[in-house]
Amino acid sequence: MSLLDNKDDIKKLVETLNLKQKVDRALTLIKEAYEKYDDSLVVANSLGKDSVCVWDLAKKVSPKIRGFIVTTRFKPQETVQFMKETVAQYPEQKVFKNDEAIPDKLYQTDPDRCCYILKVLPVRRAIKEMEVKCWVTGLRCTEGRTRTDFKEVEERDKGLIKLNPILIWKEREIWQYLALNGIKVNPLYAQGYRSLGCAPCTKIATGEDERAGRWINTSKCGGECGIHTRPLKTNVDGDGI
Numbered sequence: 001m002s003l004l005d006n007k008d009d010i011k012k013l014v015e016t017l018n019l020k021q022k023v024d025r026a027l028t029l030i031k032e033a034y035e036k037y038d039d040s041l042v043v044a045n046s047l048g049k050d051s052v053c054v055w056d057l058a059k060k061v062s063p064k065i066r067g068f069i070v071t072t073r074f075k076p077q078e079t080v081q082f083m084k085e086t087v088a089q090y091p092e093q094k095v096f097k098n099d100e101a102i103p104d105k106l107y108q109t110d111p112d113r114c115c116y117i118l119k120v121l122p123v124r125r126a127i128k129e130m131e132v133k134c135w136v137t138g139l140r141c142t143e144g145r146t147r148t149d150f151k152e153v154e155e156r157d158k159g160l161i162k163l164n165p166i167l168i169w170k171e172r173e174i175w176q177y178l179a180l181n182g183i184k185v186n187p188l189y190a191q192g193y194r195s196l197g198c199a200p201c202t203k204i205a206t207g208e209d210e211r212a213g214r215w216i217n218t219s220k221c222g223g224e225c226g227i228h229t230r231p232l233k234t235n236v237d238g239d240g241i
């Protein structure tokens, strides 16, 4: 049976598999999906540690695999620089950005709308323009309160498969993998950040929840930008809300 069809207990796997087993499982998931979807399999890169981990795994499966980066006008300088270096090294990663005018400080007054315009819309465009049938993400189920019910293979949008090959990895295992493979990360981690986003909406936070520093003091605190919760394929030209 293909691992893509697995019905395994994800929460159990988080605790029972070791790092080597998790790496092998992630590589198998990407390999099987790549065999199935070929060039229409594309890796999404948020420029965070989980994304660079997934990108490295994907390149081990095939150097031909493409990627896309969604950036916004509010990304910290360090992330912008890291993005430039990433694209210089991997020109097969295409950058998508929405520069349309938005109300001043929309991230304070309506962060959902701000994320929708600046993040969700460019992801939709990436999926359409790159003719993606399977997108590969760095989602992990131990990352925060909103990320506990995802599966390794999902079809939230009809005709668009989402592959989450490192879903069962813990934060520590990401850092282990990156250190063992000598992979460079966004310099903001050295300042104490654990989860990275746009500058106005990301703070350094401590405590259990890895995403606790995201959208502090808003209804979205520790939450999601919408990329993983809103339709990405259907109504591509509509507002989808």
Ligand code: SF4
Pocket: 072, 074, 106, 107, 110, 111, 112, 114, 115, 116, 118, 119, 197, 198, 199, 200, 201, 225
């Ligand atoms: S993270 Fe903040 S600034 Fe970035 S798109 Fe979302 S609300 Fe806007």
